[in-house]
Amino acid sequence: xxxxxxxxxxxxxxxxxxxxxxxxxxxxxxxxxxxxxxxxxxxxxxxxxxxxxxxxxxxxxxxxxxxxxxxxxxxxxxxxxxxxxxxxxxxxxxxxxxxxxxxxxxxxxxxxxxxxxxxxxxxxxxxxxxxxxxxxxxxxxxxxxxxxxxxxxxxxxxxxxxxxxxxxxxxxxxxxxxxxxxxxxxxxxxxxxxxxxxxxxxxxxxxxxxxxxxxxxxxxxxxxxxxxxxxxxxxxxxxxxxxxxxxxxxxxxxxxxxxxxxxxxxxxxxxxxxxxxxxxxxxxxxxxxxxxxxxxxxxxxxxxxxxxxxxxxxxxxxxxxxxxxx
Amino acid sequence: xxxxxxxxxxxxxxxxxxxxxxxxxxxxxxxxxxxxxxxxxxxxxxxxxxxxxxxxxxxxxxxxxxxxxxxxxxxxxxxxxxxxxxxxxxxxxxxxxxxxxxxxxxxxxxxxxxxxxxxxxxxxxxxxxxxxxxxxxxxxxxxxxxxxxxxxxxxxxxxxxxxxxxxxxxxxxxxxxxxxxxxxxxxxxxxxxxxxxxxxxxxxxxxxxxxxxxxxxxxxxxxxxxxxxxxxxxxxxxxxxxxxxxxxxxxxxxxxxxxxxxxxxxxxxxxxxxxxxxxxxxxxxxxxxxxxxxxxx
Numbered sequence: 077x078x079x080x081x082x083x084x085x086x087x088x089x090x091x092x093x094x095x096x097x098x099x100x101x102x103x104x105x106x107x108x109x110x111x112x113x114x115x116x117x118x119x120x121x122x123x124x125x126x127x128x129x130x131x132x133x134x135x136x137x138x139x140x141x142x143x144x145x146x147x148x149x150x151x152x153x154x155x156x157x158x159x160x161x162x163x164x165x166x167x168x169x170x171x172x173x174x175x176x177x178x179x180x181x182x183x184x185x186x187x188x189x190x191x192x193x194x195x196x197x198x199x200x201x202x203x204x205x206x207x208x209x210x211x212x213x214x215x216x217x218x219x220x221x222x223x224x225x226x227x228x229x230x231x232x233x234x235x236x237x238x239x240x241x242x243x244x245x246x247x248x249x250x251x252x253x254x255x256x257x258x259x260x261x262x263x264x265x266x267x268x269x270x271x272x273x274x275x276x277x278x279x280x281x282x283x284x285x286x287x288x289x290x291x292x293x294x295x296x297x298x299x300x301x302x303x304x305x306x307x308x309x310x311x312x313x314x315x316x317x318x319x320x321x322x323x324x325x326x327x328x329x330x331x332x333x334x335x336x337x338x339x340x341x342x343x344x345x346x347x348x349x350x351x352x353x354x355x356x357x358x359x360x361x362x363x364x365x366x367x368x369x370x371x372x373x374x375x376x377x378x379x380x381x382x383x384x385x386x387x388x389x390x391x392x393x394x395x396x397x398x399x400x401x402x
Numbered sequence: 403x404x405x406x407x408x409x410x411x412x413x414x415x416x417x418x419x420x421x422x423x424x425x426x427x428x429x430x431x432x433x434x435x436x437x438x439x440x441x442x443x444x445x446x447x448x449x450x451x452x453x454x455x456x457x458x459x460x461x462x463x464x465x466x467x468x469x470x471x472x473x474x475x476x477x478x479x480x481x482x483x484x485x486x487x488x489x490x491x492x493x494x495x496x497x498x499x500x501x502x503x504x505x506x507x508x509x510x511x512x513x514x515x516x517x518x519x520x521x522x523x524x525x526x527x528x529x530x531x532x533x534x535x536x537x538x539x540x541x542x543x544x545x546x547x548x549x550x551x552x553x554x555x556x557x558x559x560x561x562x563x564x565x566x567x568x569x570x571x572x573x574x575x576x577x578x579x580x581x582x583x584x585x586x587x588x589x590x591x592x593x594x595x596x597x598x599x600x601x602x603x604x605x606x607x608x609x610x611x612x613x614x615x616x617x618x619x620x621x622x623x624x625x626x627x628x629x630x631x632x633x634x635x636x637x638x639x640x641x642x643x644x645x646x647x648x649x650x651x652x653x654x655x656x657x658x659x660x661x662x663x664x665x666x667x668x669x670x671x672x673x674x675x676x677x678x679x680x681x682x683x684x685x686x687x688x689x690x691x692x693x694x695x696x697x698x699x
Binding site for chain 2: 143190193195200201204205207212214215326330334361363367370371375
């Protein structure tokens with residue numbers, strides 16, 4: 077964002093791409109002033125936490141093509157780190173920062189043994205990691221083990237404060253995702269996804285690239301877990317390390333459109349708004365629906381909602397002839 | 403620990419290794435031929451368990467016969483799923499994003515269909531065999547484990563025969579070594595892949611039945627065994643059948659003997675720790691170690 081625009085056309089297109097998100101952000105920031113009621117704010121808050129995690133997963137899964145089934149481990153560790161540091165007297169922002177650091181370090185522990193190798197090792201390892209950490213946290217006495225861990229609130233509960241923290245984090249996640257996508261680092265991530273050998277021949281270090289992508293994604297997800305913990309004021313191993321969380325985090329970008337900037341945002345909003353209804357009406361079987369959805373998307377529209385929109389747009393344009401240069 | 407305890411644990415570990423090998427071999431054949439990690443493996447283990455259970459409780463069919471019946475049934479389920487799902491996704495020499503997400507979705511569907519049909523109550527297959535034992539000197543053999551071990555070994559021997567003595571087996575091994583070269587010498591890749599997928603699912607279903615004779619189960623039953631199967635095939639080098647046997651033995655030994663030092667609450671984390679350890683120390687698995695030695699000598 078700090079380079080000077082080389083031509084006016086360039087700066088106009090830049091304005092065109094950065095203006096709508098800023099307008100969206102402004103509208104979202106003004107919502108609490110309209111006093112829409114605590115339940116609406118809560119729903120928005122949860123959706124924004126999901127947006128952060130979804131955008132984060134996409135940085136590694138979408139840009140670099142490395143599928144992780146274990147992002148709950150970062151969400152959970154972020155939640156626990158924030159809870160513990162809040163109780164230790166740290167302020168909210170530093171707690172989130174600490175959570176992000178813990179997430180990034182954990183991501184290195186998972187990435188170092190697995191990213192060096194070709195093949196499915198990373199995906200395989202991530203299947204087990206959340207479960208392993210959940211088991212350890214359930215047995216760990218320091219954090220309350222299976223009874224969970226409570227945050228002692230110091231001031232009065234301020235829902236708007238939590239909403240703005242979630243909004244700020246989600247906006248930061250989207251900004252980071254945009255910044256990465258059009259940077260050299262982002263191109264390296266995509267090169268690794270497309271062809272690791274070719275990328276390596278062109279001077280990209282696939283190992284370091286994947287490791288860094290994983291760390292950024294993990295830090296953001298851990299911060300999302302932290303924001304969530306601050307709101308809920310209670311964390312439990314089966315909740316924050318749950319299999320559902322890992323499934324949700326990979327499902328959202330898939331719904332919206334893997335590898336795009338706005339796909340994961342759309343997916344997270346759809347998921348955030350729908351899942352409450354779904355869990356209320358099908359408490360046992362929402363995972364069945366999610367699994368079916370995953371299969372259908374991969375078979376019929378790997379581009380997700382965004383891909384579907386683009387296709388219908390193109391179809392519309394071809395039918396009506398609008399915007400077609402002949 | 404005295405020598406008798408040691409021998410008892412050793413016997414338990416070896417007997418466990420048999421069923422572990424049978425449970426993992428299906429994943430190896432699917433990975434070897436299709437380069438797909440069958441994440442839905444856990445779902446088929448679970449379905450196999452309930453299949454044998456339903457046959458036993460409703461029709462009073464002996465669980466052993468149930469396991470034998472599981473082979474053809476799950477083979478055809480595998481063939482159908484290959485036609486329906488697997489052949490739709492682009493083929494690659496590495497697991498792709500779409501194959502991983504597709505099979506993960508299939509796992510979620512199978513697991514939660516299990517909850518829909520059977521609920522989350524614990525089930526177990528109890529036959530007169532279940533609690534009987536016999537002893538040779540001071541060493542105790544649980545009958546059921548011996549039987550399961552025998553069936554597992556027999557099915558592995560059958561697979562070994564097919565792979566080494568039939569045209570199909572040679573085609574499978576050719577594709578595992580080099581799929582392009584296999585195509586050049588006239589292997590029908592699509593057909594071979596379909597049958598290989600069917601065999602992989604057949605082994606998963608049958609192994610689920612075998613596991614159900616030893617443990618109680620819920621629709622979530624496959625999950626912990628999925629991770630164990632991963633550890634075993636990674637230890638074995640992903641594509642080696644001999645490696646699977648060795649990997650199964652290592653995991654069974656570690657799990658059995660770790661009871662002595664690690665609190666039981668932490669047991670589920672053992673498989674994962676072993677997986678990470680294997681990745682750090684033996685990235686190519688035991689088969690890789692073997693290959694390296696051959697290169698040096």
